Amino acid sequence: MSKLCIGKIVKAQGLKGDVKIYPYTDLSMFEDLKSIYVGEETDKSNIEHMRFYNNMVYIKLENSNDRNQAEALCGNEIYIDKEEANVQSGEYLVDDLLGVKVLLDNGQDMGEIIDIANFGSADIITVSGKYGKWQVPFVEDIVQTIDLENNIIIFFKKRFDEVKI
Numbered sequence: 001m002s003k004l005c006i007g008k009i010v011k012a013q014g015l016k017g018d019v020k021i022y023p024y025t026d027l028s029m030f031e032d033l034k035s036i037y038v039g040e041e042t043d044k045s046n047i048e049h050m051r052f053y054n055n056m057v058y059i060k061l062e063n064s065n066d067r068n069q070a071e072a073l074c075g076n077e078i079y080i081d082k083e084e085a086n087v088q089s090g091e092y093l094v095d096d097l098l099g100v101k102v103l104l105d106n107g108q109d110m111g112e113i114i115d116i117a118n119f120g121s122a123d124i125i126t127v128s129g130k131y132g133k134w135q136v137p138f139v140e141d142i143v144q145t146i147d148l149e150n151n152i153i154i155f156f157k158k159r160f161d162e163v164k165i
Helices: 068-075 157-163
Strands: 003-013 018-023 036-039 045-053 056-059 077-081 102-103 109-118 123-129 132-137 143-149 152-157
Touching: 003 036, 003 068, 018 068, 036 056, 109 132, 132 157, 152 157
Parallel strands: 102 152
Antiparallel strands: 003 018, 003 077, 018 056, 036 045, 036 077, 045 056, 102 109, 109 123, 123 132, 143 152
16 A cells, blocks of 8 residues: 655644644645554554644644654654545646656657646646656646546647746
């Protein structure tokens, strides 16, 4: 079973073992979680309670009962089983898009997705292929088809040419 990294424990919060998590994903990924993996642990840690404040996540794990135990968790990334990911229709995990072949609607092979970054208004994908390397916003009016079963994304050529960097 593969794991998905969803955040990092950045500090202890309070005296009762709570920790503050910097999320790497939308907060919706955390909403229904009952347990997480902390760092390289192979056993899950159960979540006693969770709250959200200022785009951060605060959780109390059942095996963290005081500030010292919480501080020992700081710096660890947290993971969930990939199958537990709360992915809505029209949303995709970065892991699922990396390595996907990019074609234009005229059939031209532009290469594959090698990186995805977010600079605010939209995700920016980096495509690398035999014609070079480009960055393109990953938005609806550029993407014609996303077919992850066949590992292909098709872009509208006209829009791709207009916005590629």
